[in-house]
Amino acid sequence: MDVDAAVFDVFGTMTDWRSSVTAGLADIGGRAGLDADWPAVADAWRRRYRPVLERVLSGELPWRPLDDLHRLMLDDVVAEHGLDDLGEAERDALVQAWHRLRPWPDAAAGLEMLHHTRVITATLSNGGVGLLAGLTKQAGLRFDCILSAELARSYKPDLRVYRMAAELLEVEPRRLLMVACHPDDLEAAAEAGLRTAYIPRPLEWGPDAERVDPPAGVDLVADDVIGLARALGATG
Amino acid sequence: MDVDAAVFDVFGTMTDWRSSVTAGLADIGGRAGLDADWPAVADAWRRRYRPVLERVLSGELPWRPLDDLHRLMLDDVVAEHGLDDLGEAERDALVQAWHRLRPWPDAAAGLEMLHHTRVITATLSNGGVGLLAGLTKQAGLRFDCILSAELARSYKPDLRVYRMAAELLEVEPRRLLMVACHPDDLEAAAEAGLRTAYIPRPLEWGPDAERVDPPAGVDLVADDVIGLARALGATG
Numbered sequence: 001m002d003v004d005a006a007v008f009d010v011f012g013t014m015t016d017w018r019s020s021v022t023a024g025l026a027d028i029g030g031r032a033g034l035d036a037d038w039p040a041v042a043d044a045w046r047r048r049y050r051p052v053l054e055r056v057l058s059g060e061l062p063w064r065p066l067d068d069l070h071r072l073m074l075d076d077v078v079a080e081h082g083l084d085d086l087g088e089a090e091r092d093a094l095v096q097a098w099h100r101l102r103p104w105p106d107a108a109a110g111l112e113m114l115h116h117t118r119v120i121t122a123t124l125s126n127g128g129v130g131l132l133a134g135l136t137k138q139a140g141l142r143f144d145c146i147l148s149a150e151l152a153r154s155y156k157p158d159l160r161v162y163r164m165a166a167e168l169l170e171v172e173p174r175r176l177l178m179v180a181c182h183p184d185d186l187e188a189a190a191e192a193g194l195r196t197a198y199i200p201r202p203l204e205w206g207p208d209a210e211r212v213d214p215p216a217g218v219d220l221v222a223d224d225v226i227g228l229a230r231a232l233g234a235t236g
Numbered sequence: 237m238d239v240d241a242a243v244f245d246v247f248g249t250m251t252d253w254r255s256s257v258t259a260g261l262a263d264i265g266g267r268a269g270l271d272a273d274w275p276a277v278a279d280a281w282r283r284r285y286r287p288v289l290e291r292v293l294s295g296e297l298p299w300r301p302l303d304d305l306h307r308l309m310l311d312d313v314v315a316e317h318g319l320d321d322l323g324e325a326e327r328d329a330l331v332q333a334w335h336r337l338r339p340w341p342d343a344a345a346g347l348e349m350l351h352h353t354r355v356i357t358a359t360l361s362n363g364g365v366g367l368l369a370g371l372t373k374q375a376g377l378r379f380d381c382i383l384s385a386e387l388a389r390s391y392k393p394d395l396r397v398y399r400m401a402a403e404l405l406e407v408e409p410r411r412l413l414m415v416a417c418h419p420d421d422l423e424a425a426a427e428a429g430l431r432t433a434y435i436p437r438p439l440e441w442g443p444d445a446e447r448v449d450p451p452a453g454v455d456l457v458a459d460d461v462i463g464l465a466r467a468l469g470a471t472g
Contacts, residue, residue: 005369120369130406133356133381145369146381150404168386170366 110225260333346461
């Protein structure tokens with residue numbers, strides 16, 4: 001596939017948010033003397049994500065940084081799961097868990113391979129620029145550029161986010177590849193004129209999750225980021 | 237010095253624009269059968285830079301991408317130097333020379349040292365995001381993040397550019413270090429509340445250029461990017 005740049009979803013596609021956030025909850029919750037089914041709490045937190053973004057995109061909620069939305073969702077999840085003893089500082093620390101997500105095992109190696117091709121790589125995430133710069137540095141994910149929906153003061157899957165990425169990278173939308181494990185992200189990218197690559201992340205929602213099928217009409221399916229890099233001409 | 241992030245000027249501080257642009261002029265001009273004092277043409281082009289930015293910042297010219305401004309300036313310089321035989325495609329190719337500037341010899345090694353500290357590094361340049369992503373990749377300059385004045389639809393030394401960098405990186409301005417070889421860049425950064433580091437680049441305007449003194453009140457003076465990295469706690 002001949003493209004000039006590739007932009008990557010981060011939460012889920014490049015990083016294992018579930019095990020990272022579960023570990024953060026177990027750590028901070030445990031130190032607060034609480035016990036819970038922490039993976040279930042992590043899942044409940046993440047499940048509130050899309051409905052909240054939809055409220056922002058519909059105009060019902062004003063745009064605000066993802067950290068603030070994560071905090072709003074967490075307050076609801078905490079109440080639901082009887083974890084009201086978590087204090088302000090602990091809740092803020094939990095929001096920070098989304099800044100330190102563990103990469104999937106193939107992500108760093110695949111990006112390094114792509115770095116040595118002519119294809120420019122960038123994040124294209126709903127996380128903020130600061131979150132992404134810190135997360136990718138700590139996780140060893142070498143992107144050539146950090147792009148965030150924050151720069152459009154919106155969130156994916158708003159088409160303006162994908163168009164902004166093409167404009168900022170100075171590439172034609174059809175020379176820009178969106179890489180994600182989430183069909184709705186790829187469908188929106190395709191609607192904005194981008195090419196699309198699907199990477200399955202069967203463990204995103206844990207070992208018992210339902211299988212996600214590649215979206216219809218996707219341009220490329222790769223096993224992981226290393227496979228994607230090879231499909232884009234990388235060697236190694 | 238204790239900071240959370242450092243942002244870097246690129247044209248002059250991290251890259252040797254003069255020898256790179258001179259080589260581009262000599263190559264493209266030579267192939268067009270032209271001869272000129274190419275370093276003098278490069279200098280004349282660069283000297284038009286600040287006056288044109290001032291016209292944009294004063295509102296006299298509307299904001300537009302740096303490539304477009306480079307082209308405007310080039311058309312004037314071409315006329316001045318009797319190089320009118322340069323065609324459209326050649327002029328466009330010359331504007332692209334600013335996308336492929338050579339790094340100073342210490343720049344890549346210093347950034348690599350900083351990458352292994354907790355200090356987040358980013359560009360903060362008047363070049364656009366696409367230009368910077370391509371330039372830094374090609375030059376082997378490993379930044380954790382790409383920031384451009386384009387994201388504020390302005391140009392340095394507009395104070396909004398420096399404040400935007402602090403906001404996007406989610407750091408207090410006084411925990412953010414601006415690194416540059418240009419006193420006016422550092423003076424504006426200081427006025428915006430940032431800390432400042434001066435790196436001399438005595439060869440920026442060629443071997444016969446006048447010496448530039450560090451600006452008064454600068455927080456740090458380093459010999460080069462390696463020295464800066466050491467001052468920020470990097471080892472190696």
